[in-house]
Amino acid sequence: MNDPIKLIKPYISFDEVTEDIKEIFNSGQLTKGQHVDKFVAGLKDYSKAEHAFLTTSATTALTMSLKAIGIKEGDRVAVSDFSWPATCNVVEDLGATPIFIDVDRHTYNMCPKDLESKLEDYEGNKLTGVIVVDALGNPSGIMQLKEICIAHGIPLIQDSACAIGSSVDNIKVGAIADLTCYSFHPRKLITTGEGGAILTNNAEYAKWLTVKLAAGASGIKGKGMDFVDYGYNYRLSEIQALMGWIQLLKLDNITAERNAIAREYNALLEPLGFLQQKTDDNVYHNIQSLIFTVPSSISRDALIDYLGAHNIESTLGTYCLSGTTYYLEKYNDPQKNSLWLESNTITLPCYKGVDVNRVVDVIRSFCAL
Numbered sequence: 001m002n003d004p005i006k007l008i009k010p011y012i013s014f015d016e017v018t019e020d021i022k023e024i025f026n027s028g029q030l031t032k033g034q035h036v037d038k039f040v041a042g043l044k045d046y047s048k049a050e051h052a053f054l055t056t057s058a059t060t061a062l063t064m065s066l067k068a069i070g071i072k073e074g075d076r077v078a079v080s081d082f083s084w085p086a087t088c089n090v091v092e093d094l095g096a097t098p099i100f101i102d103v104d105r106h107t108y109n110m111c112p113k114d115l116e117s118k119l120e121d122y123e124g125n126k127l128t129g130v131i132v133v134d135a136l137g138n139p140s141g142i143m144q145l146k147e148i149c150i151a152h153g154i155p156l157i158q159d160s161a162c163a164i165g166s167s168v169d170n171i172k173v174g175a176i177a178d179l180t181c182y183s184f185h186p187r188k189l190i191t192t193g194e195g196g197a198i199l200t201n202n203a204e205y206a207k208w209l210t211v212k213l214a215a216g217a218s219g220i221k222g223k224g225m226d227f228v229d230y231g232y233n234y235r236l237s238e239i240q241a242l243m244g245w246i247q248l249l250k251l252d253n254i255t256a257e258r259n260a261i262a263r264e265y266n267a268l269l270e271p272l273g274f275l276q277q278k279t280d281d282n283v284y285h286n287i288q289s290l291i292f293t294v295p296s297s298i299s300r301d302a303l304i305d306y307l308g309a310h311n312i313e314s315t316l317g318t319y320c321l322s323g324t325t326y327y328l329e330k331y332n333d334p335q336k337n338s339l340w341l342e343s344n345t346i347t348l349p350c351y352k353g354v355d356v357n358r359v360v361d362v363i364r365s366f367c368a369l
Protein backbone atom coordinates (compact mmCIF):
# COMPACT_ATOMS: atom_id res chain seq x y z
CA MET A 1 0.00 0.00 0.00
CA ASN A 2 1.27 3.49 -0.88
CA ASP A 3 1.87 6.05 1.87
CA PRO A 4 -1.30 7.81 3.00
CA ILE A 5 -2.08 11.16 1.40
CA LYS A 6 -3.92 13.43 3.84
CA LEU A 7 -6.13 16.39 3.01
CA ILE A 8 -3.79 18.91 4.65
CA LYS A 9 -0.71 19.04 6.86
CA PRO A 10 -0.05 21.82 9.36
CA TYR A 11 2.41 24.48 8.21
CA ILE A 12 4.36 24.30 11.45
CA SER A 13 6.82 21.82 12.93
CA PHE A 14 7.86 21.19 16.52
CA ASP A 15 11.45 22.20 15.70
CA GLU A 16 10.33 25.73 14.86
CA VAL A 17 8.91 26.33 18.32
CA THR A 18 11.03 24.20 20.68
CA GLU A 19 13.27 26.99 21.99
CA ASP A 20 10.41 29.45 22.50
CA ILE A 21 8.30 26.81 24.24
CA LYS A 22 11.16 26.10 26.65
CA GLU A 23 11.35 29.80 27.37
CA ILE A 24 7.60 30.01 27.96
CA PHE A 25 7.83 27.16 30.48
CA ASN A 26 10.88 28.69 32.17
CA SER A 27 9.22 32.08 32.47
CA GLY A 28 6.02 30.67 33.92
CA GLN A 29 4.10 33.14 31.73
CA LEU A 30 1.73 30.69 30.06
CA THR A 31 -0.97 33.18 29.12
CA LYS A 32 -1.41 36.92 28.54
CA GLY A 33 2.27 37.43 27.63
CA GLN A 34 4.47 38.67 24.80
CA HIS A 35 3.43 35.96 22.32
CA VAL A 36 -0.25 36.88 22.59
CA ASP A 37 0.65 40.55 22.10
CA LYS A 38 2.85 39.71 19.11
CA PHE A 39 0.20 37.55 17.43
CA VAL A 40 -2.51 40.19 17.93
CA ALA A 41 -0.23 42.92 16.55
CA GLY A 42 0.73 40.63 13.64
CA LEU A 43 -2.91 39.97 12.74
CA LYS A 44 -3.71 43.69 12.77
CA ASP A 45 -0.71 44.50 10.66
CA TYR A 46 -1.32 41.67 8.19
CA SER A 47 -5.03 42.38 7.74
CA LYS A 48 -4.80 46.18 8.07
CA ALA A 49 -7.62 46.05 10.61
CA GLU A 50 -7.41 48.47 13.52
CA HIS A 51 -8.49 45.99 16.18
CA ALA A 52 -7.92 42.26 16.63
CA PHE A 53 -9.06 39.91 19.41
CA LEU A 54 -8.05 36.30 19.89
CA THR A 55 -10.74 33.75 20.73
CA THR A 56 -10.89 30.03 21.36
CA SER A 57 -12.43 29.30 17.92
CA ALA A 58 -14.28 30.90 15.02
CA THR A 59 -17.45 29.71 16.74
CA THR A 60 -16.77 31.87 19.80
CA ALA A 61 -15.57 34.68 17.50
CA LEU A 62 -18.87 34.57 15.59
CA THR A 63 -20.92 34.43 18.79
CA MET A 64 -19.13 37.47 20.19
CA SER A 65 -19.52 39.30 16.87
CA LEU A 66 -23.27 38.66 16.87
CA LYS A 67 -23.46 39.91 20.45
CA ALA A 68 -21.40 42.98 19.51
CA ILE A 69 -23.96 43.97 16.86
CA GLY A 70 -26.71 43.39 19.40
CA ILE A 71 -28.34 40.22 18.07
CA LYS A 72 -30.93 38.90 20.50
CA GLU A 73 -33.85 36.52 20.72
CA GLY A 74 -36.34 36.90 17.88
CA ASP A 75 -33.95 38.67 15.50
CA ARG A 76 -33.50 37.51 11.88
CA VAL A 77 -29.94 36.91 10.73
CA ALA A 78 -29.12 35.94 7.14
CA VAL A 79 -26.47 33.25 6.71
CA SER A 80 -24.70 31.78 3.66
CA ASP A 81 -26.18 28.33 3.32
CA PHE A 82 -23.10 26.40 2.17
CA SER A 83 -20.83 26.25 5.21
CA TRP A 84 -19.85 24.48 8.39
CA PRO A 85 -22.84 24.48 10.81
CA ALA A 86 -21.13 26.90 13.22
CA THR A 87 -22.23 29.70 10.86
CA CYS A 88 -25.89 29.22 11.74
CA ASN A 89 -25.48 27.48 15.12
CA VAL A 90 -24.30 30.77 16.62
CA VAL A 91 -27.48 32.49 15.41
CA GLU A 92 -29.69 29.71 16.72
CA ASP A 93 -27.86 29.70 20.03
CA LEU A 94 -28.80 33.33 20.69
CA GLY A 95 -32.48 32.58 20.05
CA ALA A 96 -32.44 34.43 16.73
CA THR A 97 -33.67 32.90 13.48
CA PRO A 98 -31.17 31.95 10.78
CA ILE A 99 -32.42 33.01 7.35
CA PHE A 100 -30.76 30.66 4.87
CA ILE A 101 -29.48 32.39 1.75
CA ASP A 102 -28.69 30.24 -1.26
CA VAL A 103 -25.27 30.32 -2.87
CA ASP A 104 -23.86 30.54 -6.37
CA ARG A 105 -23.06 27.15 -7.90
CA HIS A 106 -19.67 28.33 -9.16
CA THR A 107 -18.23 30.50 -6.35
CA TYR A 108 -20.24 28.69 -3.60
CA ASN A 109 -20.88 32.11 -2.03
CA MET A 110 -24.05 33.92 -0.97
CA CYS A 111 -26.28 35.05 -3.89
CA PRO A 112 -26.90 38.81 -3.65
CA LYS A 113 -30.31 38.42 -5.33
CA ASP A 114 -31.43 35.83 -2.80
CA LEU A 115 -30.26 38.08 0.04
CA GLU A 116 -32.23 41.01 -1.41
CA SER A 117 -35.36 38.88 -1.68
CA LYS A 118 -35.16 38.00 2.03
CA LEU A 119 -34.39 41.42 3.52
CA GLU A 120 -37.76 41.31 5.21
CA ASP A 121 -40.35 38.62 5.90
CA TYR A 122 -44.05 38.72 4.98
CA GLU A 123 -44.84 40.42 8.31
CA GLY A 124 -42.32 43.19 7.55
CA ASN A 125 -39.66 42.00 10.04
CA LYS A 126 -36.27 43.10 8.76
CA LEU A 127 -32.89 41.39 8.90
CA THR A 128 -30.83 42.52 11.90
CA GLY A 129 -27.56 41.00 10.75
CA VAL A 130 -25.89 39.15 7.90
CA ILE A 131 -23.17 36.50 8.16
CA VAL A 132 -21.46 36.08 4.81
CA VAL A 133 -19.15 33.09 4.49
CA ASP A 134 -16.01 33.14 2.33
CA ALA A 135 -16.70 29.61 1.18
CA LEU A 136 -13.60 27.46 1.65
CA GLY A 137 -11.53 30.66 1.68
CA ASN A 138 -13.06 32.35 -1.40
CA PRO A 139 -14.28 35.93 -0.76
CA SER A 140 -15.85 36.37 -4.25
CA GLY A 141 -18.92 38.60 -4.14
CA ILE A 142 -18.29 40.16 -0.72
CA MET A 143 -18.13 43.76 -2.04
CA GLN A 144 -21.59 43.52 -3.62
CA LEU A 145 -23.02 41.95 -0.47
CA LYS A 146 -21.41 44.70 1.60
CA GLU A 147 -23.08 47.35 -0.58
CA ILE A 148 -26.48 45.73 0.02
CA CYS A 149 -25.88 45.67 3.79
CA ILE A 150 -24.79 49.32 3.82
CA ALA A 151 -27.79 50.37 1.73
CA HIS A 152 -30.15 48.71 4.22
CA GLY A 153 -28.25 49.59 7.38
CA ILE A 154 -27.58 45.95 8.31
CA PRO A 155 -24.34 45.08 10.13
CA LEU A 156 -22.21 42.62 8.16
CA ILE A 157 -20.17 39.85 9.75
CA GLN A 158 -17.74 38.07 7.44
CA ASP A 159 -17.24 34.45 8.37
CA SER A 160 -13.67 34.20 7.12
CA ALA A 161 -13.01 31.09 9.20
CA CYS A 162 -11.30 29.62 6.14
CA ALA A 163 -10.13 32.81 4.43
CA ILE A 164 -7.12 34.27 6.23
CA GLY A 165 -4.71 35.36 3.49
CA SER A 166 -7.44 35.95 0.89
CA SER A 167 -8.17 39.42 -0.44
CA VAL A 168 -10.49 41.44 -2.68
CA ASP A 169 -9.18 44.39 -4.69
CA ASN A 170 -5.95 43.88 -2.71
CA ILE A 171 -7.82 44.41 0.59
CA LYS A 172 -7.31 41.49 2.94
CA VAL A 173 -10.35 39.84 4.48
CA GLY A 174 -10.33 41.31 7.96
CA ALA A 175 -10.61 44.92 6.76
CA ILE A 176 -13.76 44.62 4.64
CA ALA A 177 -16.81 43.81 6.79
CA ASP A 178 -17.93 45.36 10.09
CA LEU A 179 -16.53 42.33 11.87
CA THR A 180 -14.49 39.44 10.47
CA CYS A 181 -13.91 36.06 12.10
CA TYR A 182 -10.99 33.68 11.52
CA SER A 183 -10.53 30.07 12.61
CA PHE A 184 -7.22 28.47 13.58
CA HIS A 185 -8.49 24.88 13.48
CA PRO A 186 -6.02 22.35 11.95
CA ARG A 187 -7.84 22.34 8.60
CA LYS A 188 -7.03 26.05 8.27
CA LEU A 189 -3.84 27.65 6.90
CA ILE A 190 -2.80 28.90 10.32
CA THR A 191 -3.51 26.52 13.17
CA THR A 192 -3.16 26.88 16.91
CA GLY A 193 -4.82 23.49 17.50
CA GLU A 194 -8.09 25.28 18.22
CA GLY A 195 -8.44 29.04 18.06
CA GLY A 196 -9.92 32.03 16.33
CA ALA A 197 -9.91 35.79 16.02
CA ILE A 198 -12.18 38.77 15.47
CA LEU A 199 -11.03 41.75 13.42
CA THR A 200 -12.78 45.08 13.13
CA ASN A 201 -12.24 48.69 12.15
CA ASN A 202 -15.24 49.77 14.19
CA ALA A 203 -14.19 51.53 17.42
CA GLU A 204 -17.53 50.94 19.17
CA TYR A 205 -17.49 47.19 18.57
CA ALA A 206 -13.82 47.11 19.60
CA LYS A 207 -14.52 48.91 22.85
CA TRP A 208 -17.35 46.54 23.70
CA LEU A 209 -15.27 43.46 22.82
CA THR A 210 -12.31 44.70 24.87
CA VAL A 211 -14.42 44.73 28.03
CA LYS A 212 -16.47 41.62 27.32
CA LEU A 213 -13.42 39.49 26.48
CA ALA A 214 -11.73 40.63 29.70
CA ALA A 215 -14.42 39.13 31.95
CA GLY A 216 -16.13 42.53 31.99
CA ALA A 217 -13.14 44.45 33.35
CA SER A 218 -12.19 47.98 32.35
CA GLY A 219 -9.46 49.80 34.23
CA ILE A 220 -8.56 49.67 37.89
CA LYS A 221 -10.58 50.00 41.07
CA GLY A 222 -8.62 50.17 44.30
CA LYS A 223 -6.07 47.36 44.32
CA GLY A 224 -7.92 45.34 41.66
CA MET A 225 -9.78 45.53 38.40
CA ASP A 226 -12.98 47.43 37.83
CA PHE A 227 -15.64 45.02 36.55
CA VAL A 228 -18.01 47.36 34.76
CA ASP A 229 -19.91 44.59 32.96
CA TYR A 230 -20.19 40.82 32.96
CA GLY A 231 -17.97 39.05 30.43
CA TYR A 232 -16.16 36.00 29.14
CA ASN A 233 -12.82 34.22 28.87
CA TYR A 234 -12.06 33.02 25.33
CA ARG A 235 -8.30 33.62 25.54
CA LEU A 236 -5.56 31.70 23.71
CA SER A 237 -2.46 30.61 25.60
CA GLU A 238 1.09 31.80 24.96
CA ILE A 239 2.00 28.54 23.21
CA GLN A 240 -0.99 28.81 20.89
CA ALA A 241 -0.21 32.44 20.10
CA LEU A 242 3.41 31.55 19.38
CA MET A 243 2.26 28.87 16.92
CA GLY A 244 -0.10 31.30 15.21
CA TRP A 245 2.47 34.04 14.87
CA ILE A 246 5.08 31.74 13.31
CA GLN A 247 2.60 30.62 10.65
CA LEU A 248 1.42 34.18 10.03
CA LEU A 249 4.96 35.08 8.95
CA LYS A 250 4.74 32.34 6.30
CA LEU A 251 1.14 32.92 5.23
CA ASP A 252 1.73 34.59 1.86
CA ASN A 253 4.14 31.81 0.86
CA ILE A 254 1.61 29.20 2.00
CA THR A 255 -1.20 30.68 -0.10
CA ALA A 256 1.07 31.09 -3.16
CA GLU A 257 2.16 27.46 -2.87
CA ARG A 258 -1.45 26.27 -2.54
CA ASN A 259 -2.46 28.29 -5.60
CA ALA A 260 0.34 26.63 -7.59
CA ILE A 261 -0.87 23.17 -6.49
CA ALA A 262 -4.44 24.14 -7.45
CA ARG A 263 -3.29 25.13 -10.95
CA GLU A 264 -1.49 21.78 -11.31
CA TYR A 265 -4.63 19.83 -10.33
CA ASN A 266 -6.86 21.99 -12.49
CA ALA A 267 -4.78 21.46 -15.63
CA LEU A 268 -5.13 17.69 -15.17
CA LEU A 269 -8.71 17.48 -13.93
CA GLU A 270 -10.51 19.99 -16.14
CA PRO A 271 -10.16 17.74 -19.22
CA LEU A 272 -11.88 14.99 -17.17
CA GLY A 273 -14.88 17.27 -16.55
CA PHE A 274 -14.02 18.43 -13.01
CA LEU A 275 -14.75 22.14 -12.39
CA GLN A 276 -12.73 24.00 -9.77
CA GLN A 277 -14.47 26.47 -7.42
CA LYS A 278 -14.62 29.78 -9.32
CA THR A 279 -12.93 32.92 -8.05
CA ASP A 280 -13.79 36.45 -9.27
CA ASP A 281 -11.05 38.29 -11.18
CA ASN A 282 -10.54 40.89 -8.41
CA VAL A 283 -10.15 38.21 -5.75
CA TYR A 284 -7.13 36.37 -4.36
CA HIS A 285 -8.25 32.99 -2.99
CA ASN A 286 -6.02 31.37 -0.34
CA ILE A 287 -7.17 27.86 -1.45
CA GLN A 288 -7.84 26.81 2.12
CA SER A 289 -9.65 23.88 0.56
CA LEU A 290 -9.23 22.72 -3.00
CA ILE A 291 -12.69 21.89 -4.27
CA PHE A 292 -14.11 20.65 -7.55
CA THR A 293 -17.58 19.75 -8.73
CA VAL A 294 -17.46 16.25 -10.17
CA PRO A 295 -18.68 15.38 -13.69
CA SER A 296 -22.32 14.27 -13.78
CA SER A 297 -21.27 10.87 -15.17
CA ILE A 298 -19.65 9.75 -11.90
CA SER A 299 -20.75 9.24 -8.29
CA ARG A 300 -19.00 11.66 -5.93
CA ASP A 301 -19.50 9.32 -2.96
CA ALA A 302 -18.08 6.35 -4.85
CA LEU A 303 -15.06 8.47 -5.83
CA ILE A 304 -14.39 9.40 -2.19
CA ASP A 305 -14.54 5.68 -1.29
CA TYR A 306 -12.28 4.75 -4.20
CA LEU A 307 -9.68 7.36 -3.23
CA GLY A 308 -9.91 6.12 0.37
CA ALA A 309 -9.25 2.55 -0.79
CA HIS A 310 -6.09 3.91 -2.44
CA ASN A 311 -5.00 5.55 0.81
CA ILE A 312 -5.93 9.06 -0.36
CA GLU A 313 -8.05 11.23 1.93
CA SER A 314 -10.81 13.32 0.36
CA THR A 315 -14.15 14.61 1.57
CA LEU A 316 -17.28 16.47 0.50
CA GLY A 317 -17.00 20.24 -0.16
CA THR A 318 -18.96 21.38 2.86
CA TYR A 319 -22.55 21.30 4.14
CA CYS A 320 -25.94 22.64 3.08
CA LEU A 321 -26.93 24.11 6.44
CA SER A 322 -30.66 24.29 5.67
CA GLY A 323 -30.52 20.59 4.74
CA THR A 324 -28.98 19.30 7.97
CA THR A 325 -31.39 17.22 10.03
CA TYR A 326 -31.83 19.81 12.79
CA TYR A 327 -32.42 22.86 10.57
CA LEU A 328 -34.50 20.98 8.01
CA GLU A 329 -36.83 19.68 10.73
CA LYS A 330 -37.08 23.08 12.41
CA TYR A 331 -37.32 25.47 9.43
CA ASN A 332 -38.00 23.25 6.39
CA ASP A 333 -36.36 25.70 4.01
CA PRO A 334 -33.72 23.77 2.02
CA GLN A 335 -31.74 25.83 -0.49
CA LYS A 336 -31.39 24.37 -3.96
CA ASN A 337 -27.83 25.21 -5.04
CA SER A 338 -26.41 24.58 -1.63
CA LEU A 339 -28.02 21.11 -1.51
CA TRP A 340 -26.65 20.37 -4.96
CA LEU A 341 -23.14 21.47 -3.99
CA GLU A 342 -23.17 19.30 -0.87
CA SER A 343 -23.66 16.20 -3.06
CA ASN A 344 -21.54 17.15 -6.04
CA THR A 345 -18.33 18.66 -4.67
CA ILE A 346 -15.14 16.98 -3.54
CA THR A 347 -12.20 18.34 -1.52
CA LEU A 348 -8.82 17.01 -2.66
CA PRO A 349 -5.51 16.83 -0.76
CA CYS A 350 -3.50 20.05 -0.92
CA TYR A 351 -0.26 20.68 0.95
CA LYS A 352 3.42 21.22 0.24
CA GLY A 353 4.83 18.18 -1.54
CA VAL A 354 1.49 16.43 -2.17
CA ASP A 355 1.75 13.91 -5.01
CA VAL A 356 -0.76 15.48 -7.40
CA ASN A 357 -0.05 12.96 -10.14
CA ARG A 358 -0.80 10.02 -7.85
CA VAL A 359 -4.14 11.55 -6.80
CA VAL A 360 -5.09 12.36 -10.40
CA ASP A 361 -4.04 8.91 -11.67
CA VAL A 362 -6.40 7.30 -9.15
CA ILE A 363 -9.21 9.68 -10.18
CA ARG A 364 -8.51 8.89 -13.84
CA SER A 365 -8.68 5.16 -13.20
CA PHE A 366 -11.98 5.64 -11.32
CA CYS A 367 -13.46 7.64 -14.21
CA ALA A 368 -12.48 4.86 -16.63
CA LEU A 369 -14.27 2.11 -14.66
Ligand SMILES: Cc1ncc(COP(=O)(O)O)c(C=O)c1O
Binds near residue numbers: 058060159
Ligand atom coordinates in the same frame (compact mmCIF):
# COMPACT_ATOMS: atom_id res chain seq x y z
C1 LIG B 1 -17.09 28.75 7.47
C2 LIG B 1 -16.80 28.29 8.86
N1 LIG B 1 -17.28 28.98 9.89
C3 LIG B 1 -17.02 28.63 11.17
C4 LIG B 1 -16.27 27.52 11.45
C5 LIG B 1 -16.01 27.15 12.87
O1 LIG B 1 -14.65 27.25 13.16
P1 LIG B 1 -14.11 26.71 14.57
O2 LIG B 1 -13.91 25.25 14.42
O3 LIG B 1 -12.80 27.44 14.75
O4 LIG B 1 -15.09 27.07 15.58
C6 LIG B 1 -15.74 26.75 10.41
C7 LIG B 1 -14.95 25.57 10.68
O5 LIG B 1 -14.58 24.82 9.83
C8 LIG B 1 -16.01 27.15 9.08
O6 LIG B 1 -15.55 26.45 8.04
